[in-house]
Amino acid sequence: MSGMFKLSVQNLLRHRTRSFLTMLGIAAAVGVLFSVFSFNRGFEHGLAREMQATGLHFMVVPSGCAHEVAALVLHGAVIPKYLDTGVMEAIRAADGISLATPILVAQLPNPDRQRIDLIYGVETDLLPEIKPEWQITGTIPGDPHEILLGYNVAEHAGIQPGAQFRYPNVDTVFTVSGIVGQTNSQDDAFVYMPIATAQRLLDNPTGATAIGAKVDSPERMGTIINELEAVIPGIQIVTMGQVMNSVANVAASAKSLSLAIALVAVVIGAVGVMNSILMAVFERSQEIGMMRAIGASRWNVFQIILKETTILTIVGGVTGIGVAMLGARLIETFVRRIMPYVPSGDMLRFDPGLALACVAFAMAVGLMAGLYPAWKASRINPIEAIRG
Template sequence: MISRFQIAYKNLLRKKMRTLLTLVGIMLSSWVLVSLLGFNRGYENALNRDIDNMGYQLMVMAKGCPYEAATMMLQGGTGLRYIARSMVDSIVDKPEVDRVTPILMQAFFDPNKGDGGGIAGYYGVDPATFPAMKPFLRFRQGGWFRDAQAAEAVMGYEAAELEQREVGDMILVPEKNVQLKVVGILERSGTQDDGTIFCPLKTLQGIAATDKITTIGIKVKKGADSAKLENALYQLPDVQVVSFTQVKQTIMKLIATARVMVLSIAIIALLIAMVGVVNTVLMSVLERMQEIGIMKTMGAMPGDIFRLVWTETLILCTCGGIAGIGLAFAFARLSDLLVRRVLPYAPGGNLVAIDMRLALLTMAVIVGVGLMSGIYPAWRAGRVRPLESIRREG
């Protein structure tokens, strides 16, 4: 006995091109929808991970725009002002402070980096405090520096891959003609640390000819009042305090504006696809009026006709949704690269995080909206009067 699904499938194949175009519309709308939902989840997770991997919750730096400064720090950028090294002593004894670490950021133009040259980012860090701030960093080769004044470097995974360096190799600091020995290469972390070159703070201060620093990272004690600590730090002269919780909220607000626009586009694409579903199924019903009338004269009830036509809608939406979700999985990496090109700040890791739970949610939305779209054509088919339809077609 031929099932309702087989009949519905054969009905859709009668107009192959029309059915194909409808499937393409559903496929594209589901692709956009699942990619957008994946971006919403992936970006926030990546941003949280980048902030957590900073190893500290607060930063102290010279006065300026705090959010711009924090974003530049997350990106490994430059252009920050300097503060005195002695500022660390004014912070470390505060009761809410667990640990502090001084950092000097420097960037040098490297003519051999990329096409036309690029910027090489160096972090001068204190060997006594910085590794304890980031215990999650793991080494692929070697380890941290021997002492606080060693002419040595630890390279992030991507920095080492780009320059093809191994432990024991020498690297030349661009513009300064100073050589550093590579003593460690980090494993891939999926953060900005992957592209960074670390060296002892005093060593980088000597190379940059400065006794100052750019940033003080502060780890707050568990359960301590970070707001109280922030207020106390604001009393220090000529410094700006950056809370990464606030930075996260600000960045997410900026991204939310773009996300609303893209979500609107996705909804419009979904509505257009559903109009295509209505058109395809309704045209199929109108072309088969006589056939439906004959089925009714043979005993088919209106509910049977309704379910048959609704099944055609279900097949269209299911096939189109599966194809679109499959494309989203296949091109997730490409979507990630495109997003990174247009965002002012892109954290490390995957920005488009698509999993089966998200895919099933998207599938449920596509099928649910599609079935709602198919109610009218199915209802129209169920109301066909057998004799009138046969006589009209005849």
């Protein structure tokens, strides 16, 4: 350890409480900054992963808001508009369509279990293509009286494959043919059944919330969509890329606000460093004057003060990232409650490059904050300082 570095550490330890509080401000700023950038990166990767997992290229829905379509595609939101499944014939007949299935998402009261179930009606034989990443215990429903339960529905009710499942005021007794393995997404909260069964339960024999479709050649998707919109009136076709952009735009305002808060926190931390070091300079005026009197140059004094700010910002930055990772679960839980949509999976993960960049940024800001106190200390007149 060099002499000037050792002296800088000793100077900081003289006022442990003040140095600790200053370091805490830097830690908070860097922790927030790291969390925001890490979450944004995790959000983008998670969104892309979930879009790929849908197994569909586009959704046909009633004309309306693209945000509603995004909510339907990504986490099965209930949309209060219906398509007539009669349009299926025209969609399947279109050149280039390899798969098309109606989807009916709705709520169904279940007083016996004191809850409202989320029903997801679909052509169940196509589930392996629509949800290719699912791991199912049991089998996919192959009978109108069979259903497939999401992980959370089965877990909370203690239901196993083969169990009976009833709804009040519905004569049919359903058999649970299988249970979807945990996906950590909204898929865990649904009761899946054949589309015809869902239509009968909801007394809407030709209704569908949307129609999901895949194409043979993705490069022809634009042409296929234009042809369908020209043939079928009153529909809106949204591609998975458009859904991704829609969700990203909804989340952009929250992410921008978080980034602004992080930058403000960094500025406040820098001001705290400047204030702390400046106070130390004023308190040590006689000491600095004595150093100058016995041969220390202005550059030596400047270096000592600047090293103190460097130590504070580096230690504070590393501490902030450590705290952010320790509290990652808590941060994610909070964000998921306030944001309209967050992909499944871990959003906050340790990225060495990102961590290093955040610490380097904080150190740069801290060094700039330390320039004035260092300059002020180097300008102290040794004779005036010794006189007091």
